[in-house]
Amino acid sequence: xxxxxxxxxxxxxxxxxxxxxxxxxxxxxxxxxxxxxxxxxxxxxxxxxxxxxxxxxxxxxxxxxxxxxxxxxxxxxxxxxxxxxxxxxxxxxxxxxxxxxxxxxxxxxxxx
Amino acid sequence: xxxxxxxxxxxxxxxxxxxxxxxxxxxxxxxxxxxxxxxxxxxxxxxxxxxxxxxxxxxxxxxxxxxxxxxxxxxxxxxxxxxxxxxxxxxxxxxxxxxxxxxxxxxxxxxxxxxxx
Numbered sequence: 460x461x462x463x464x465x466x467x468x469x470x471x472x473x474x475x476x477x478x479x480x481x482x483x484x485x486x487x488x489x490x491x492x493x494x495x496x497x498x499x500x501x502x503x504x505x506x507x508x509x510x511x512x513x514x515x516x517x518x519x520x521x522x523x524x525x526x527x528x529x530x531x532x533x534x535x536x537x538x539x540x541x542x543x544x545x546x547x548x549x550x551x552x553x554x555x556x557x558x559x560x561x562x563x564x565x566x567x568x569x570x571x
Numbered sequence: 572x573x574x575x576x577x578x579x580x581x582x583x584x585x586x587x588x589x590x591x592x593x594x595x596x597x598x599x600x601x602x603x604x605x606x607x608x609x610x611x612x613x614x615x616x617x618x619x620x621x622x623x624x625x626x627x628x629x630x631x632x633x634x635x636x637x638x639x640x641x642x643x644x645x646x647x648x649x650x651x652x653x654x655x656x657x658x659x660x661x662x663x664x665x666x667x668x669x670x671x672x673x674x675x676x677x678x679x680x681x682x683x684x685x686x687x688x
Contacts, residue, residue, distance in 0.1 A: 490673050501575075501662050501678030502616070507671070515672040548614060558604035558623070558666045558674040562616040 463563035484553030496548040577679035594663030604666040
């Protein structure tokens with residue numbers, strides 16, 4: 460499968476715990492995006508990487524959130540001290556440049 | 572302010588009916604891109620189409636067609652002879668290229684389409 464992959468697909472955690480999600484973009488795609496989708500809403504932009512550089516962070520990305528993309532390949536999104544409001548689908552997308560949007564299957568986070 | 576407006580929250584049609592999903596966008600850029608995605612109950616976003624701001628030609632792909640009108644800032648999506656498998660949430664999205672956010676997408680709130688037999 461050469462599409463965008465995300466792991467895990469589902470995560471249930473207790474409030475206050477830390478969680479980390481991984482996104483593997485399509486090979487050689489230098490642009491990578493993270494989005495968050497809450498119930499009944501469209502996806503909202505969180506952050507953008509061009510190669511290993513994180514260029515933009517949405518105001519939705521509080522201090523408890525951190526994202527990395529070491530070596531410009533896969534990316535991780537970590538949420539520290541999770542809150543119930545963090546429950547959402549976290550989506551990753553990659554592109555080779557230009558306007559395109561190849562999305563992964565998402566990680567559904569439930570915070571109890 | 573919402574940059575992409577999908578005024579129809581839910582639409583219900585009977586199989587074989589035609590249905591149009593509306594999308595109105597707002598931008599000051601001259602170069603931008605418009606997208607439609609389908610999100611079935613499984614949750615995965617399925618890419619349907621991308622249009623750039625310089626190409627106003629309507630497009631048809633099987634039972635799907637898109638009407639892009641810059642004069643009204645609309646990018647509407649029509650499904651002809653709808654089928655039960657078309658039931659999903661459909662999202663319209665706008666991309667305004669920038670050095671810092673690349674081609675990040677700004678999504679509407681989606682239209683939930685239910686096609687009944």
